[in-house]
Amino acid sequence: MEKIYLxxxxxxxxxxxxxxxxxxxxxxxxxxxxxxxxGLEAKRAIEGAKGKVAxxxxxxSERTIIFTSCATESNNLGIKGTALxxxxxxxxxxxxxxxxxxVLNPMKELQKNGFELTIVPVDSNGMVDLEELESALTKNxxxxxxxxxxxxxxxxxPIKEIGELVHEKGLYLHVDGTAAAGHIPIDVxxxxxxxxxxxxxxxxxxxxxxxxxxxxxxxxxxxxxxGGQERGLxxxxxxxxxxxxxxxxxxxxxxxxxxESGRMLKIRDELIEKILEIEESHLTxxxxxxxxxxxxxxxxxIEGESILLNMDTTYGIQVATGSxxxxxxxxxxxxxxxxGLKHEEAHGSMVLTLGRSNTPEQVPTIVNGVKETVQRLRxxxxx
Amino acid sequence: MEKIYLxxxxxxxxxxxxxxxxxxxxxxxxxxxxxxxxGLEAKRAIEGAKGKVAxxxxxxSERTIIFTSCATESNNLGIKGTALxxxxxxxxxxxxxxxxxxVLNPMKELQKNGFELTIVPVDSNGMVDLEELESALTKNxxxxxxxxxxxxxxxxxPIKEIGELVHEKGLYLHVDGTAAAGHIPIDVxxxxxxxxxxxxxxxxxxxxxxxxxxxxxxxxxxxxxxGGQERGLxxxxxxxxxxxxxxxxxxxxxxxxxxESGRMLKIRDELIEKILEIEESHLTxxxxxxxxxxxxxxxxxIEGESILLNMDTTYGIQVATGSxxxxxxxxxxxxxxxxGLKHEEAHGSMVLTLGRSNTPEQVPTIVNGVKETVQRLRxxxxx
Numbered sequence: 001m002e003k004i005y006l007x008x009x010x011x012x013x014x015x016x017x018x019x020x021x022x023x024x025x026x027x028x029x030x031x032x033x034x035x036x037x038x039g040l041e042a043k044r045a046i047e048g049a050k051g052k053v054a055x056x057x058x059x060x061s062e063r064t065i066i067f068t069s070c071a072t073e074s075n076n077l078g079i080k081g082t083a084l085x086x087x088x089x090x091x092x093x094x095x096x097x098x099x100x101x102x103v104l105n106p107m108k109e110l111q112k113n114g115f116e117l118t119i120v121p122v123d124s125n126g127m128v129d130l131e132e133l134e135s136a137l138t139k140n141x142x143x144x145x146x147x148x149x150x151x152x153x154x155x156x157x158p159i160k161e162i163g164e165l166v167h168e169k170g171l172y173l174h175v176d177g178t179a180a181a182g183h184i185p186i187d188v189x190x191x192x193x194x195x196x197x198x199x200x201x202x203x204x205x206x207x208x209x210x211x212x213x214x215x216x217x218x219x220x221x222x223x224x225x226x227g228g229q230e231r232g233l234x235x236x237x238x239x240x241x242x243x244x245x246x247x248x249x250x251x252x253x254x255x256x257x258x259x260e261s262g263r264m265l266k267i268r269d270e271l272i273e274k275i276l277e278i279e280e281s282h283l284t285x286x287x288x289x290x291x292x293x294x295x296x297x298x299x300x301x302i303e304g305e306s307i308l309l310n311m312d313t314t315y316g317i318q319v320a321t322g323s324x325x326x327x328x329x330x331x332x333x334x335x336x337x338x339x340g341l342k343h344e345e346a347h348g349s350m351v352l353t354l355g356r357s358n359t360p361e362q363v364p365t366i367v368n369g370v371k372e373t374v375q376r377l378r379x380x381x382x383x
Numbered sequence: 384m385e386k387i388y389l390x391x392x393x394x395x396x397x398x399x400x401x402x403x404x405x406x407x408x409x410x411x412x413x414x415x416x417x418x419x420x421x422g423l424e425a426k427r428a429i430e431g432a433k434g435k436v437a438x439x440x441x442x443x444s445e446r447t448i449i450f451t452s453c454a455t456e457s458n459n460l461g462i463k464g465t466a467l468x469x470x471x472x473x474x475x476x477x478x479x480x481x482x483x484x485x486v487l488n489p490m491k492e493l494q495k496n497g498f499e500l501t502i503v504p505v506d507s508n509g510m511v512d513l514e515e516l517e518s519a520l521t522k523n524x525x526x527x528x529x530x531x532x533x534x535x536x537x538x539x540x541p542i543k544e545i546g547e548l549v550h551e552k553g554l555y556l557h558v559d560g561t562a563a564a565g566h567i568p569i570d571v572x573x574x575x576x577x578x579x580x581x582x583x584x585x586x587x588x589x590x591x592x593x594x595x596x597x598x599x600x601x602x603x604x605x606x607x608x609x610g611g612q613e614r615g616l617x618x619x620x621x622x623x624x625x626x627x628x629x630x631x632x633x634x635x636x637x638x639x640x641x642x643e644s645g646r647m648l649k650i651r652d653e654l655i656e657k658i659l660e661i662e663e664s665h666l667t668x669x670x671x672x673x674x675x676x677x678x679x680x681x682x683x684x685i686e687g688e689s690i691l692l693n694m695d696t697t698y699g700i701q702v703a704t705g706s707x708x709x710x711x712x713x714x715x716x717x718x719x720x721x722x723g724l725k726h727e728e729a730h731g732s733m734v735l736t737l738g739r740s741n742t743p744e745q746v747p748t749i750v751n752g753v754k755e756t757v758q759r760l761r762x763x764x765x766x
Contacts, residue, residue, distance in 0.1 A: 011422075011620060014409055026397055026589065037695050039394075069452030069591065072609040072619035102609030102618055109608055201620065206409070208452065208591035208622040223606065225492055226455040226485030235485055236455030237394060237584065239591040242622075312420055 001316040004362050008293065008355035009151050009179065009320060014245065015204035015356065017252060022206065022245035042240050049247025053211050056250040057177070057196060058187040066212045066230045067243050071178040071199035072102035073223070074212040075145075077233065078174040078195040079106045081220035083115060083143045089171060090140025092116040096128045096147070097338035098155075103145050103176055104334075116140075124340050125286040126155035134165050141170035148180035148196075152322060152335040152351060153285030154294030156184065163192025172218060178202050182253035183261055183291050194218050198250075200242055204356065205249030208242035264354045265292040267363060271352060274367040278374050284336065284349060293354040298341070302377040304349045307370075310377065311350075315369035320351040384699040387745050391676065391738035392534045392562065392703060397628065398587035398739065400635060405589065405628035425623050432630025436594050439633040440560070440579060441570040449595045449613045450626050454561040454582035455485035456606070457595040458528075460617065461557040461578040462489045464603035466498060466526045472554060473523030475499040479511045479530070480721035481538075486528050486559055487717075499523075507723045508669040509538035517548050524553035531563035531579075535705060535718040535734060536668030537677030539567065546575025555601060561585050565636035566644055566674050577601050581633075583625055587739065588632030591625035647737045648675040650746060654735060657750040661757050667719065667732060676737040681724070685760040687732045690753075693760065694733075698752035703734040 005013070025045065050062035059065065068074045083093055095107050097119050104119075111117040118136040121129050128146055137144065144166045149156040159175060166173040174195040177186055182203045188196055195218060200209035214220065214233075226235025272283060272295050280300040299307070304321030311317045322333035336346035350370070388396070408428065433445035442448065451457045466476055478490050480502050487502075494500040501519040504512050511529055520527065527549045532539040542558060549556040557578040560569055565586045571579055578601060583592035597603065597616075609618025655666060655678050663683040682690070687704030694700045705716035719729035733753070 011425075019409060026402060038701060042394075069456070069622070070619040073452070073607050075609070076607045100609070101611065102607075105608035105618070206624065207620065208625055224456055224459045224485075225488035226458070226483070228484065235488070236453040237590065239452070239625075241589065242591055318421060 002365070004315075004317045004366060005355065005357060006352045006366065007318045007320045008353040009202075009351065012201055012204050012355060013357070014206050015249060015252060018205055018245050018249045021248040022241055025241040025244050042238070045240060045244045046238055049243050052247035052251040052254075053198065054213075056181065056186070056254045057198070057213060058189055059213050060189065060216055064213050064216060066214060066233050067238065067246070068210040068212060068234050069208060069236075069239065070210040071100075071176070071197050071202070072210075074197035074199070074210040075100065075102040075174075075176055076106045077220070077223045078197055078212050079103065079143055079145055080110060081223050081233070082172055082174065082195060082218065083110050085219050085221040086142040086171060090138075090142050092118070092138055092140040092142065094118045094120060094133070094136045094141055094144040094170070096120045096122060098122050098126055098150050098153070098335045099145065099147055100151065100176055100178070101334075103147070107145065122338055125289075126150055126153045126284075126335070126339050127286060127289070128157050128162065130158070130161060130165065133162065137165060137169040139169060141166075143172050143174055144170050145174040145176065147176040147178075148186060149184065149291050150285065150335060151179035152333055152349075153296050153339065154290035155286040156180065156289045156291060159191045159193065167192060179291065182250070182257060183293055185257070188213055188215065195220075200246035200249060203246065203249040203253050205246040206242045208239050209246040211246065260356065261292040264358070267354055267358060267360055268293060268295050270360070270363050271295045271366060274363070275370055278371055281374070284339065295352045295354075297350050298336070298345060299348045299350070299374050300345065301381050302348045302374060304347060306377050307348070307350050307373055310373045311369055314373070315365070317366060317369050320353070321349050322346075322351070385748070387698075387700045387749060388738065388740060389735045389749070390701045390703045391736040392585075392734065395584055395587050395738060396740070397589050398632060398635060401588055401628050401632045404631040405624055408624040408627050425621070428623060428627045429621055432626050435630035435634040435637075436581065437596075439564065439569070439637045440581070440596060441572055442596050443572065443599055447596050447599060449597060449616050450621065450629070451593040451595060451617050452591060452619075452622065453593040454483075454559070454580050454585070455593070456617075457580035457582070457593040458483065458485040458557075458559055459489045460603070460606045461580055461595050462486065462526055462528055463493060464606050464616070465555055465557065465578060465601065466493050468602055468604040469525040469554060473521075473525045475501070475521055475523040475525065477501045477503060477516070477519045477524055477527040477553070479503045479505060481505050481509055481533050481536070481718045482528065482530055483534065483559055483561070484717075486530070490528070505721055508672075509533055509536045509667075509718070509722050510669060510672070511540050511545065513541070513544060513548065516545065520548060520552040522552060524549075526555050526557055527553055528557040528559065530559040530561075531569060532567065532674050533668065533718060534562035535716055535732075536679050536722065537673035538669040539563065539672045539674060542574045542576065550575060562674065565633075565640060566676055568640070571596055571598065578603075583629035583632060586629065586632040586636050588629040589625045591622050592629040594629065643739065644675040647741070650737055650741060650743050651676060651678050653743070653746050654678045654749060657746070658753050661754055664757070667722065678735045678737075680733050681719070681728060682731045682733070682757050683728065684764050685731045685757060687730060689760050690731070690733050690756055693756045694752055697756070698748070700749060700752050703736070704732050705729075705734070
């Protein structure tokens with residue numbers, strides 16, 4: 001049985017080209033903060049990686065990139081580091097109801113520490129309600145955090161318009177670009193983004209690296225103070241293997257994005273068309289404004305966990321349900337509840353995220369697996 | 384020219400056996416929070432790694448181990464996470480003057496946020512002044528952080544006695560075990576340690592992983608909230624390659640520590656004896672109670688940076704000066720100032736940390752390199 005991997009949203013394989021590029025850094029080049037020759041070579045590797053990440057998002061220079069250990073840390077730094085450092089200008093923060101937990105939870109931590117927090121709702125397609133956003137923004141709003149695209153339902157938010165609203169009244173726009181980067185173009189300058197979170201592993205890079213773009217002039221404080229690496233904003237000896245890998249992954253993503261996204265879009269549309277032939281099946285997220293590699297569904301009367309397990313054991317097809325982070329709690333996804341689904345509707349979700357290994361030839365196998373799985377689970381369902 | 388690497392304090396090469404063990408995880412096993420088969424395999428790999436780390440420090444169970452991205456993060460979590468969560472019991476924290484910046488800076492952050500901070504002095508050998516420590520401890524002292532051994536001067540602190548003092552009056556003892564683990568036995572239960580920081584890269588494991596031991600019953604809050612991984616104490620998709628590698632590195636360290644430490648101790652003592660033949664050379668740190676792989680010196684009238692560069696370019700020998708973290712600032716090391724050295728004395732320091740690749744046969748080459756370097760630099764020194 002050919003294994004088909006359709007869970008590229010949170011744990012992608014490393015691109016073999018990335019691995020080849022960065023494997024030399026597993027040999028131990030030394031500490032980039034050291035002055036001896038191996039230390040200097042390590043430092044140059046980090047600067048090179050920053051240049052490549054900056055290129056992917058059209059940042060002003062490689063100096064705008066701060067490497068962290070993952071997207072969760074970048075979100076924490078971008079949100080808490082900025083809100084706390086700018087607390088003198090106001091103690092209000094704003095976000096949306098469908099953000100990743102690594103945005104929502106830092107926001108709630110700020111709220112516990114005396115910040116006012118407004119969580120803006122989204123419509124049934126997962127689009128942020130711009131009127132509600134506008135009315136939430138005040139002159140005291142120092143940080144607004146809205147994701148570029150949602151990892152569970154694929155919806156792409158109107159970041160440019162959001163940036164304009166934020167900058168009219170507020171101070172800084174933080175954007176979680178984890179799900180979008182490498183799939184659709186992000187231009188921090190045109191999009192009006194002040195802080196942007198990126199994840200190595202979501203770009204076919206190694207785990208262990210994330211990045212935070214910080215627009216020149218934006219001031220923030222570290223979440224992990226220490227030896228003062230990364231301009232004092234992220235201490236700890238740099239994870240050279242993952243950082244150099246993230247840089248190379250960003251370079252490849254930039255080069256191949258247009259072609260790959262076009263290729264995946266066709267597979268995605270065929271999957272959506274054929275899977276929606278199943279009775280009582282629904283697309284979740286926006287039908288048009290969605291990530292090119294992302295197809296997400298819900299099926300009535302069955303459980304997402306059962307879909308996932310049956311697809312895996314019977315068909316060798318790895319899919320996701322809800323967010324990986326909430327998978328283990330078995331609670332319905334907060335994203336699906338936020339787009340207006342009832343608890344029982346939110347439970348029957350399946351998320352397919354395409355990657356470089358997927359081909360159009362896999363579509364019939366996938367569609368057949370989904371159809372038979374849904375049918376079988378409905379037969380044994382007590383609902 | 385044979386290259387000799389003597390800077391094992393902060394950027395060790397990965398042990399080839401560790402790399403062989405953990406390389407399979409570079410292939411992308413999936414997200415450990417997912418329910419499908421690859422996700423479950425990833426989860427088992429993490430649990431296995433926790434067991435091995437727990438073994439190294441004689442922890443109660445693998446459930447006491449929280450994986451982070453590095454020692455800096457573990458120190459931040461152990462100190463801030465515990466102090467903030469237990470603030471209701473008191474807002475006083477205590478540490479020593481020779482701690483790593485990733486301990487001192489989180490402590491200073493707490494101080495800015497209304498905590499009382501006492502920094503206890505050390506003697507000229509770098510031993511924490513136990514009388515001063517005792518008088519700093521009050522019933523309001525929730526977190527005391529003292530390192531097991533110092534990375535710059537090699538001094539091993541009397542952690543067991545410190546633990547007794549802390550537990551008599553205070554609440555929790557956090558210990559930065561980064562420099563000591565794998566070189567001398569650490570037994571969290573016998574030593575009375577409540578929280579212990581470990582670093583993968585200081586155990587010949589990959590960069591990108593650290594661990595925090597949390598004694599059962601100790602409560603703390605996350606520094607990086609998000610999707611709730613690691614019992615809610617450290618969010619972010621787990622860095623499987625580094626975590627599995629850290630586990631294997633801990634297993635090897637435990638097996639080989641006694642033999643390797645004995646081997647290095649002999650090389651160290653020979654290096655110390657011969658290098659101290661140089662005029663106006665001094666050992667820094669404790670002459671007896673020091674790490675078995677650690678030899679640190681200061682030479683009057685010359686600069687540590689120049690020693691490092693000359694040793695590297697002329698002899699191919701990589702050494703360190705002061706802490707790697709402070710190398711780039713060219714400020715004298717806070718550790719050397721804390722043991723009572725004057726600014727000009729603290730500048731001429733050289734740190735040799737032995738590793739698995741070093742042999743007794745290298746001693747004459749190293750000693751010759753140091754002697755010639757010191758002589759040459761003194762000849763051209765304006766002092």
